[in-house]
Amino acid sequence: xxxxxxxxGMVTFVVTNAIAQTDQLPTADNRDxxxxxxKGGINLSNVYDSEGKxxxxxxxxxxxxxxxxxxPIGRYFGVQPEVLFSQKGFKSTGTFLGNxxxxxxxxxxxxxxxxxxxxxxxxxxxxxxxxFSYLLKQRDNFKGGTISSTQEDEFSNDNIRKNxxxxxxxxxxxxxxxxIGVRAGWDVKRNNGDGTSTTPRYKNMWYQVTLGYRF
Numbered sequence: 001x002x003x004x005x006x007x008x009g010m011v012t013f014v015v016t017n018a019i020a021q022t023d024q025l026p027t028a029d030n031r032d033x034x035x036x037x038x039k040g041g042i043n044l045s046n047v048y049d050s051e052g053k054x055x056x057x058x059x060x061x062x063x064x065x066x067x068x069x070x071x072p073i074g075r076y077f078g079v080q081p082e083v084l085f086s087q088k089g090f091k092s093t094g095t096f097l098g099n100x101x102x103x104x105x106x107x108x109x110x111x112x113x114x115x116x117x118x119x120x121x122x123x124x125x126x127x128x129x130x131x132f133s134y135l136l137k138q139r140d141n142f143k144g145g146t147i148s149s150t151q152e153d154e155f156s157n158d159n160i161r162k163n164x165x166x167x168x169x170x171x172x173x174x175x176x177x178x179x180i181g182v183r184a185g186w187d188v189k190r191n192n193g194d195g196t197s198t199t200p201r202y203k204n205m206w207y208q209v210t211l212g213y214r215f
Contacts, residue, residue, distance in 0.1 A: 031075045031119045038177060040065035040214025045088040047202035049190065053157060056094060057202070062087025062105065064101050064208055070117070070125075078117040080127060086111045088204050100168075101144030107204075108137040113168050128169035135162040166204070179212035 042141065043062040066084030089106040113130040138160065168185030187203040 004179070029075070030121050031122055032072045034072060035214040036067070037070070037071040037212050037214035038065075038067050039179065039181060041181070041208060041210030042205075043086060043088060043206045043208050045204060045206035046089065047090045047200070048205055049187070049201075049203050056092060057200075058091040058093075060089050060091050060106075062089060062106065063191075064210060066111075070214065076119050078119065078125075080113075080115040080117045080125070082111075082113045084111040084114070084208075085109075086114070086133075086208075088206055090202075091181040092200065099144050100170075101142065104141045106139045109133045109135055109137060109164075115168070117172075123174050125172040125174065126169075127172065127183075129167070131166045131168045133164045133166060135160065135164070139144070161189060161191055164204070170208070174214075177213055177215075179210075179214055181208070181210040181212060183208040183210075 002151050010196060041064050043064050044059050047057050047060040064084055064086045066082060066086075068080055068082040069082075071079045086109045087106060088109060089104070091102070091103050091104045096099070102204065111131055111133045113129060113131040115127040120126070120128045164187050166185055166187040166189075168183055170181065170183035173180040173182075184205075184207050186205040190203050192201045
């Protein structure tokens with residue numbers, strides 16, 4: 001949480017100064033125009049609602065990149081669908097058979113947010129909407145006692161849910177063709193399918209900061 005607050009604070013400081021400088025110059029109001037764009041940045045992700053009795057999760061960083069389309073509905077509203085490759089996951093500690101362990105899980109998703117945009121000014125867009133995610137790959141790095149191992153894609157044994165529904169929201173700060181995005185999101189469904197998963201059952205949550213370019 002402290003890392004997320006620090007990142008958001010730094011982004012807000014940079015964006016505020018950039019917008020203050022651009023506001024001194026005459027700019028066209030492009031809120032009623034359609035744009036396409038690309039973007040990339042970082043996720044700070046974690047999990048919540050774990051049912052493990054001895055499970056402690058910590059945040060981890062991941063990569064995010066993709067494209068978006070801004071479709072106006074008048075000057076003040078619009079829709080913004082996106083398609084992103086997004087790395088999530090967590091770091092955890094606990095005990096197993098009396099021994100302590102550490103595990104780092106990295107999950108690769110295709111995220112498809114379908115966002116409603118409110119544009120109070122040319123430089124700011126407020127966004128919120130549902131997100132549909134598809135799990136491409138999962139990687140676990142496990143260390144416990146004298147054991148160290150790496151496992152990938154063991155979905156058939158653990159009955160992991162690949163299609164997950166969530167919610168996301170945030171803001172885009174537009175400085176000419178550059179777009180600085182700040183997001184927060186969380187899953188509505190847990191990662192396990194019918195309850196038979198032996199791995200920690202959880203929902204993803206994440207903070208995201210991206211830098212984009214709109215055409």
